[in-house]
Amino acid sequence: MSPRTSRPALRHPLFARFYEKVAAPALDKAGITEHRRRLLSGLAGEVIEIGAGNGLNFAHYPPEVKRVVAVEPEPRLRALAEQSARTAPVPVDVVDGLAERLPVADGSFDAAVVCLTLCSVADPRAALAELHRVLRPGGQLRFFEHVRADSPAMRRTQRVLDATVWPLFMGGCHTGRDTQAAISAAGFTLASVERFPFPETRLPSPAATHILGTAERPHPGGRP
Template sequence: MASLYNRFVLPGLLKCACSSPGIMKQRAKVVPLASGRVLELGIGMGLNLALYDGDKVESVTGVDPAPELRAIAEAAPRDPRLTVRVEDGTAEALPFEDASFDCVVCTFTLCSVQAPAAALAEARRVLKPGGRFLYCEHGLAPDAGVARWQRRVEPLWKRIAGGCHLTRPVHATIEAGGLKVRWQDSLYIPGAPRIAGWSEWGEAAPL
């Protein structure tokens, strides 16, 4: 049953949620900053592809473990100048050599990976010296009342939202993973429920 849900129901739910105007506005705050050879963790349905600047980006390589989502990403709109590859893989075990990419992009992915620390360690490994980690994520809210509801709802939320966690602290998780945050901003995404709407975005670099 879970497999049928993941194949036929979950992609539609994710598309509705992850391509909402508020979420797309968040993506647009970081994706156009990417340059050079780019790796996108959890490319999903390829919603970021249309946001890359073809004048700055040499290529985009995306990884995702879900074949249903990779098929959608392959057909997603993008700048025709971009070279795009979509590969089977997980953020925790990237199939790439050390120092392969100028930039790693991670949007609304750390909430659902099984091991954030391993994913961030892999991002550090594949980044070239001086490389950048661009992120936009949702996670644990700073308001105690919202955080309490996040903890109450999370067990059910994970089951229906493809393993998405509500209570992972974005900034702390990134820095615990060996990346130094250079700049960051945050807000509750307009139009999103507050339990899922606390978003933090910015740029980090390997320590």
């Protein structure tokens, strides 16, 4: 399969400014840096990161990574990611593209990274199929995502928000996606999953339940 090309720009200018000025600093203050480090720890070789935002993960890639292809469709965030790439400890190529149509060839990468991304893609099933396509057999998918809540009451709240105002004001984000199940359904084998609230607040948040972990694209026939 050849690389995917040509599409209209995906623009969320108000959300991009909000994320840059408000959300990202708030997440830093809440301690997201440690989760970013754990997400990327031990990676090596060629890596693709989708939904790279303004490039806040770049500083935490280990030196064993030869190159990162960072895909970001929102123009303002992509420009900020290009600035972050200039000071990254590893080579980073920032490119335009959608998670559902990645502009790279089959089996090109040793690892893929999604960080607070699958909540906002238009078609998470298609995005995960693309990640499966571009990974080499045995390649890793690293994920840090907020997901469907544990309690029935909060799940009801998530359904109402996701059907009304939340995606509109939060750049297409959905609070209640069952991302762990979606990863398995896409053909990945889950290797490790941690589930925890982030950030920890006094009042419950519909976007607080997070998972952090690793999945693998199996080898054909299940061989090691």
